Amino acid sequence: AQTVTQSQPEMSVQEAETVTLSCTYDTSENNYYLFWYKQPPSRQMILVIRQEAYKQQNATENRFSVNFQKAAKSFSLKISDSQLGDTAMYFCAFFYNQGGKLIFGQGTELSVKP
Amino acid sequence: NAGVTQTPKFQVLKTGQSMTLQCAQDMNHEYMSWYRQDPGMGLRLIHYSVGAGITDQGEVPNGYNVSRSTTEDFPLRLLSAAPSQTSVYFCASSTYGVRMNTEAFFGQGTRLTVV
Numbered sequence: 536a537q538t539v540t541q542s543q544p545e546m547s548v549q550e551a552e553t554v555t556l557s558c559t560y561d562t563s564e565n566n567y568y569l570f571w572y573k574q575p576p577s578r579q580m581i582l583v584i585r586q587e588a589y590k591q592q593n594a595t596e597n598r599f600s601v602n603f604q605k606a607a608k609s610f611s612l613k614i615s616d617s618q619l620g621d622t623a624m625y626f627c628a629f630f631y632n633q634g635g636k637l638i639f640g641q642g643t644e645l646s647v648k649p
Numbered sequence: 650n651a652g653v654t655q656t657p658k659f660q661v662l663k664t665g666q667s668m669t670l671q672c673a674q675d676m677n678h679e680y681m682s683w684y685r686q687d688p689g690m691g692l693r694l695i696h697y698s699v700g701a702g703i704t705d706q707g708e709v710p711n712g713y714n715v716s717r718s719t720t721e722d723f724p725l726r727l728l729s730a731a732p733s734q735t736s737v738y739f740c741a742s743s744t745y746g747v748r749m750n751t752e753a754f755f756g757q758g759t760r761l762t763v764v
Binding site for chain 2: 539541544570578579580582585626628630636637638639640641642
């Protein structure tokens with residue numbers, strides 16, 4: 536069975552600094568997707584970034600980038616130039632075609648301090 | 650384009666009552682799912698469906714029923730509510746399969762309290 540683990544329940548960072556959120560996963564699949572979702576206090580689930588497992592190049596979206604290590608089954612999120620609006624819960628998630636399940640980690644609560 | 654519409658946003662039930670959480674999507678997505686979110690446990694998959702007429706159990710299916718009679722709708726039924734079902738519930742839909750720009754779209758969530 537696929538599992539996703541986020542080992543940092545809470546993190547904090549000063550505004551304008553860089554922070555990295557960790558995620559590891561376990562799977563025997565070769566083709567899959569990995570996601571980071573942001574959940575602000577409004578409860579809305581917002582896609583931050585997506586990585587296809589067959590792509591070696593790490594995904595980037597403006598201030599957000601990932602470090603995807605397929606062999607190590609690691610998928611960390613780096614937030615550069617942190618902003619107060621980045622304060623939220625962040626979830627790492629795994630999706631694979633066979634079975635169609637989207638599996639989430641436990642979440643990391645990020646606080647950006649002024 | 651409404652995306653995923655989930656109702657209600659809030660609900661209080663008494664133990665033993667039944668209710669249905671509604672979920673509808675207008676994106677013609679094959680894949681729909683229900684999650685519950687509890688502190689420290691992330692989002693856990695309750696049930697999911699890969700198309701009309703097809704449903705399967707997720708990680709925590711006990712106490713919940715689903716059906717998928719149309720592509721658009723995927724209701725979640727609590728037959729006899731228990732305090733352990735107090736949680737925030739999310740419905741999600743996505744394209745099924747390895748396609749470009751795959752992502753899951755979520756409803757706004759339902760905060761359910763069972764007293």
